Every structure is written in C-alpha cells, then in structure tokens.
Amino acid sequence: MKKIAEKKDFILFAVCAVICYLVFQQGDIRHTGGCSFAYLQGHILDFYEWNVEKADMYASYMPSTYILFAIWNIPVKLFGILNEPKLEVSYWLMMYYKLLPTLFYLGSSVLIYKIIKELSIEEGRAKLAMYAFLAAPIGFYSQFLFGQYDSFTVFFTLLGVYYYLREDRFRFVLFFALAIPFKYFPLLVFVPLLLLKEKNIWKIIRDMVLVAIPYAVELIFYFPSEIFRDYVLGFTPTEYVYSASLPTGSTNLSLVICAFCLICAWAYFKNVTGKVLFAQWMCFFATLSCTVIFGLAQWHPQWLLFAVPFWVLGAMLHKDTKVFWALDVLMMLFFCIYLCGIYINNADQAMFEWGILGKNMYGKEVMPYLNRELRMWDLYPLKNNNISGTIFAALMTVAAVFQYPPFAQGNLMQVIPKGMRALHIRFLAGIAVFIVPAVICYLVAALPPYLSLDISNGRPEVPMIGDTVTQVFTAAEDDIVRVEFYQGTYARINTVPLYVTISEMETGKEITSVVYDTSKFKNNAWVSVPIKEGQLKAGTQYRIDFVCPQGTILNTVCLFRTEAQVDETTYYMESGIAQNYNLCIRLYRKNRG
C-alpha cells in the first residue's frame, strides 16, 4: 500500500477538479470580475461610482480584490472581449475569471507542502499534506464548485505563516498585511500568532500598526466615496460577529469578540520552545480562532476555505491524523445539509446554472425546471437547520479543541499507514455528499415529466374539516400526466380518508377520483393524483375537489394555500365562492415546453 501522493493521485484529483470547475459555478464572480474593468478603464479614484454608473454594480470589497482581477483581465481588455464593467458575460469569460482564484488555490497547496517541509518533517508527509489540502472536501467545494475568490486571502495568509515559521518577521507581517484587505479573516489568525511569538509590547504594537497599513491606505484613498462607505464599510456580513451575544441588561457582550480576546490572551501567556511544537500551537490557535468566527457567527459557504489550511496542517501535525480526515467527511456532510437548507436555490443545485450544463447546450431546456422540481434540500433527510448547524459547529469545535498540542504529541516522522487510501475516501466521499444529490436534482429536472403549473410556497391554512374545498385551474397542455397537492399532517398520524376528485368545471364530467388513506401521508409533503395523458385538454378549466367528511380538528390533514392569485382562471373556491388565492398544486406534463 503506497503511503505518499503520487502522480496518478494528482491526476485523479485533476480530473474531478476540471469536471467540477466546468460544471458548477455560483454567480457572484461575474460581479467581482466584471467590476474590475473599471480600473482598466482608468477609473481609479471613482472606481465604486463608475461601476454603479456604468453597470449598476455596487462593489462591496476593498480594492485589493478588484485590482488583482483587473491585472488578470488585462488580456481580456487587450483582445477586446470585454471593455467595461458588465455583469452578464459569456460562460468562457466567467471560467477565465474562475481560473485566477483557482491558481491561487493551487499555489496555496504548494505553500502547505513548503510549510510541512520547513518543519523538517519527511517528504512523504509533506506531499500528503499538499494532497490533503487540495482534496479537502470543504475547500474543494469552495473553489471548484462555488468558485469564489477566498483563495487570494488564503494564499497570502499561508505565505505569512510560512515566513512566520521561518522566523522572517518582516515577510510574516508583510504577507498578512496583504491578505487582510481581501477578507478580514487573516486578522483573526495574525493577532494570536503574533502574540504567541512576540512578548515585547512595543514590538507587538509596531507589528499591529504595520499589518494595518495596506488596509489603511486603501481606506484613506476611498473614504471620500459615499458608495465605498455604504457598501464596503457598511458590508452587512461584518455585523455577524455581534449575533451571538450575552445580554447583560445594559449591553450585549459579543461572544465572538470575547472568545477571540481569550484566545489572544492565552497565546500571549504561552511560551513554547521547539519548532514543531511551536507549529502545533500555531495551528491550534488558528483553528480555535476559525472555530470562534465560523462557529459563533453566521458564515457564507465559501468563507470556510480560510479554515481549511489550518485544519489540514493541524491534522498533519497530530498523531491521530486520520481521525481528522474522517471528521472532514462528517463536516462536509453537515456543511452541505446546512447550506442547502439556508442558501436554497443559490449555493446548491442552482450552481448548475452558471456551469457548462446550465445556460449552454442542453442546459437551456433544463434550467426552467432545475430549481423548481427537486432541490437538494428535499433529498437530505435532516430538515432542521438548527440541528445541522449545531452539529457542524460542534464538529468544527472538536476539530479545533483536540488539536491541543499535548494531545497531538507522537512520532511525526512515522508514515501514516494507508494514508493515501484514507485521503481518497475522504475526497471522494466528501465531494459525493454534494455532487450526487446535485446530479439527481439535475436529472429530475432534465427528465420527464416536466412542470407545467407550479403553485408552491404556501402556508397550512386549509384544515380539512367537513366542507368541500376546491381549486380551479386551466390545463395549459394536452399531455398533463400528474397533479400534485401539498398537505401537512400536523406532525401526527391521521386516520380519516381524504376524497379527491378532478372534474371539468363547465360540464361537471369526472376525470378521476381517488380516496387517500391519510395515515400514509408524510407531514408537509406533496401528494400525487395520477392522471393519464390526454385526460386533461389544453385550454379547458378543471376543478379539484377535496373533502374529508370524517375530519375533526384532532384527526385531519391540512392543505397549504398561497397568498396571491396566479391568474383569473386559477383560483381557490370555498363554499362555491371564488377566493383570490390558491391551494398549492403542481401540474406535470410529459413533454418539455
């Protein structure tokens, strides 16, 4: 059994990475990449205003990110592919944008290798670390699926860490200073790292001032801009750190800030000797800081890339490396469940939209159905965001707390038995957690039947007690093969039968009639009424009657209804009187529209 990463392992990674690179993408990069053209047009001082004026794009990052993209986009400008800020760009230009952060991601993996080598740990472990970073499930998601640009800040942070371990103080401060304007997370690592090494108060103050210089320069430069003040300094996610707090009566103590200060104090009072032990403490404090910010505050999925190198380094410097890799898979699982519940139709199957299978090729026909028919959220069994979020936060805490150096001591020169196999399992299982349900959603959208009418997102406001309730609709096509209605069981088992009849509105001719055993219903779920192709005629108005004669308040189901009307021919009727809202129903047709 081989123990180090070989060429074919990197080829496996590259194949997966290229496929995901091309197939998935979230839309934000179009905005950031597009904004950067303002610099190439010479709008340096009025960068933020020019983007609003030209393309109605409100840039919300500090200038560093846009400057980097502007440099990268020089060839695009020179070839005349794009000359000015623009949101909607071609697929291939977006892929070009995505290439820049991807290169930084690959560069970061080289830095992980160099950091491990710097600690005089054997070559095999360093290569494993490099591979472990590249194939870290959450990192892979952030870079190759979501496709954002957090790798800029990760790259410069790792450069800072590398020089920190080489005891090159100037470069350590320099690269952290460059990293901070991209995203603020490096500051959370820089301060504990500085305090761990430096006990001289004046030198600490000096380095803190030095590290803030690039940020301060950008700030001073753009502070007169109102848009900069509103959209960059007023960027709402920075407020997340105040969400978890302890009310004291007069004020709310931010738990993130309190915990971070405690970590800093611990780092200051900790004296460590020995390079490897020092690196272990460094990883411990860095992962603790990441746990505090991502565990006690809201995060966006791509941000977690920042924590990945410290999880990887910490695991490689721990005697129980493989258990941290197992934790990575578990973390990826609950990360995906959580984000698919929070960022619905954004960071889930919706990322097909900007990929090659999205608006290009065959995808043009699939897109209208993608986020409507089946979502990844529907496939994961755990529906409670509190539980999935808590498990993820707890796993992050375990991954940080048990990197505590006294737990980590062991022979780091020893090869990790079956290390590569474990890494492959981690990688493939980790990305499968996202990719398999995403592909299922895509296939469901691509294969028949197709949605013809979709009235969803309602509330449980029609309990089935006594009277008949009716939903009227008009069939748009002749090939309707399924009608669905949405119901809730009040989270209990009901035993009454529910009668559902579909008939023509005008003639009263019965099309189909079904008696449902409500004890078989799942809570808050669609229930299907089978229809044969051709039974419903295009342009004809139909009614679905629901009645539950034995229904009581303690033994019945509840239908969901919306607040708004779709059109004049589609409405809900109660006691024969038309209402200006609808029951939640769906119509499926056999052929694509």
Place this chain on the structure above:
Amino acid sequence: MPRLWEKDERERMNRNLKKEFHLLKVLKEDAGELIRPVKPFTVAEYLVVLAVLLSMLLFCDAESLVQTAGASFGYLNRRFLDFYEYGRECGIRELSYMPLIYVIYAIWNLPLKLTFLVRYPMPEVPFYVLLWYKLLPTLFYLSSAYLVYKIACEIGMGKKKAKLCAAAAFTMPVGFFLQFSYWSVMAIPLFFVMLGLFFYLRNNRWGFVGCFAIAIGCLQYIWVLFLPLLLLKEKRLRRLCEDIVLAAIPFLLECLIYQNHPIVFQNVKLLDINANFEAGLNIGIFVIQYVIFFWILILGWSYFTHTRSKKELAGYAVLFVGFSGTVTLCLTNWKPEFFLLLVPISVLGAFLHKDIRIFMILDIGWAGLLAAYIAIKRLELGGIDMVASLYTILLLVIVGFKHPAFLAEKAEELPLICTGWLRARFLAGAALCVVWMLAVMLFAM
C-alpha cells in the same frame, strides 16, 4: 478561667490524638490494608430493605408498567406486524417503546397466557397480574446490582468492596425511588447496559457490542451511552464503523419490519427524550443547540482520551457516560425514569473515588431534588426552574468530580466512614419511597 482553659487543653489533646490516629491510618492504608473489616449489613437492615421493597411491590401504583406489559400480549396473540395498531385497538394508550421491550415482556407473560389468566392487551389488570408485571423489572434491577458486583470485582475492588458497591447500587435512593415508585421498564435496557459494560471491561468486544445492541433495540436512547464508551476504547476507524453497524442491527431490523407502520414512529420519539432541543445559543441565522453541541464534544473527548489501565478505563467510562447522560437528559424535556440508566454507573464511579462518603451524601440530594421536580410538575406548583437548575448542577458535580484525576490510588481502598452514610442514604431513599407511595395513595383517595 481555669475550667475553660482545661476544656481547651482537653480539646487540643483530642485533636492531637485524632491527628496521630489519622497518620496511623494513612500509614496502614499505604501498606495496602484496611484498618478494620467493613461491617456487613445486619439482619435488621436486610429486613428494612425487604419490607420497603415488599410494600412497594404490593401497594405502589404502576400504570405505565400495566400499559407496557399489557401491550406485549399482542405478540402472544401473533399480531406481529400490526402490534401497535392492535394495542391501540385494545385500549392501550401508551405504546412508547421499541418492539424489543414488548418482545421481552411477551416472553415473561407466557405463563399468564398459557394459564388463560390474561388473553389480550388489557389497560387494567387484577392485583396478582400487576404483581407479576412488576416482578420482571425488579428481577432485572436486582440482576443489574449483581452485575455491579461483577464489574467492581473486574475493576479490582476486591470482593468486600464490590459487595458493598452492589448494595449501594441497589439501595441508591434515586434508583430505588425510580424503580419501585415509578415502575418503568428502564431496568430492562439497564440490565443489558450493565452486562455490556461488564464485557467492555473484560475486553470482550462481541459481548459488549451485542449487549448494547439489545439495549439499543429496547431503547434508542442507549446510543447516547454506547458511543462515548466505544470511542473511548476503539480508536481504529474501521472497527468503529463495524461496531456501530453491529450495534444498530436490532434497531434497524425493528425499523425495517415496522417501516410501513408510522404509528411506531409517532409513538417512539427520536432518542426517546421528546427530542426537544430548545436550549441553545442564537447566533443569528440558526440556534446552536446545547444538547447536540456538548454531546458531540463529549464524543470527541472520549475519542481523544487514551487510557493506560483498567481502573482508568473504568473511571473515564463512568465520566463520559455520566456527562453524556447529564447533558442529554438535563438539557431537554425531562423524562425522570431515564435517570435510572445512570444509577449503577454513578455508584461504580463513587466507589472508585477517594472520597466515597461525599457521593453518598450527594445521592440523597439527587433523589430529593428529583422527587421535588416530579411533585412540582404533577401538582403544577411554582419553583420548578430553581429545582431543575439545582438538580442539573448537582448532577454535573456528581459526574464531573468523578474525573479519573480524583480517583483513589488503589481500587480496593475503602474508607470506613462511607458505610454509615450508606445506611443513612438508603434510609433517606426508603423514606422518600414510602412518603411518595402514601402521597399517591392519598391523592388517589
């Protein structure tokens, strides 16, 4: 003031004598011997235990038990697949356990069926049938106490201390109160947990996993106790996965058989604790639920803990099971009878500790607060928050200070002073049971 001076002098001399005696005791303990043989229980004490036990068997109401034991006749009537529906049809209101509990009870009720004393699930039963129903959990509880003895011997406490430990487990106020006043069926999974723990300490992997698998089949909640134990001992990921799958087999079989019977999953709640994880920290977009968060931390802690001796392994096992139980029971909707699962393990931890006496005293408080909680809840009185808070903190103290760092150097060490408190502790528990029984009878009238 000569008299006063004389008194002071006398007290000073007494103190010196005590110090010397203590020094002597320490020296002798260092030499590995006990100062005096521990007094065994007297006949009078056995009689008191028996009398209290009998009175609880004869007079205490056991409605929940009647429902559970009664429902088991569904299996004896060969209603295997529609067992839960059949029970409900027969008027059984509470069908809140997994099938294995009913299967075990069905086997126990076979003589009743064969003699035609009971033919089908009955929500109300004659006195002698109730007595028969009560006998099964009593036997399981007694057997669990015997297993405490075996486990104590396995840890190296020595027979004398192990017997005392088993007696302490059987007479523990909370256990005695919950078992003989509350009359739930918790003693059944408890027995398998203790048997599993016995095999665990004997390094018998299959015995450990097998017993816990049965216990999990009876009660899903046992996962909460099983996983920390497994992670404490097994560090190989593959073995961990294997053991988890093996332990899940009876539970999965039950789910498979009854998958089309939603009534099972309506009655048998997730982890059996009403899955109410309201306690949490709101971080804006979601709430970090303390129960899940802390339980996962405990799992992490148990995995990263490496033990060097059997005593240390037992110490950590007691600690993690205690923490796991406390977190999952105290931070959710309480189900008092579940605390029974922590009783024998807590006693084992106390007897490994260098100061057994303090735990004997705290056990009295434990029982008192639990009884107060139940009474407040039933009578809808005020002050429940105060009682629940005190109870939770007390339990955390009882569990937390059993950390192996506080354990006695030698497992067989037995301070003399503990036996007196052991008696006082039982008497307090017995008094609690009797008062409870009288109060219930009084309210019933």
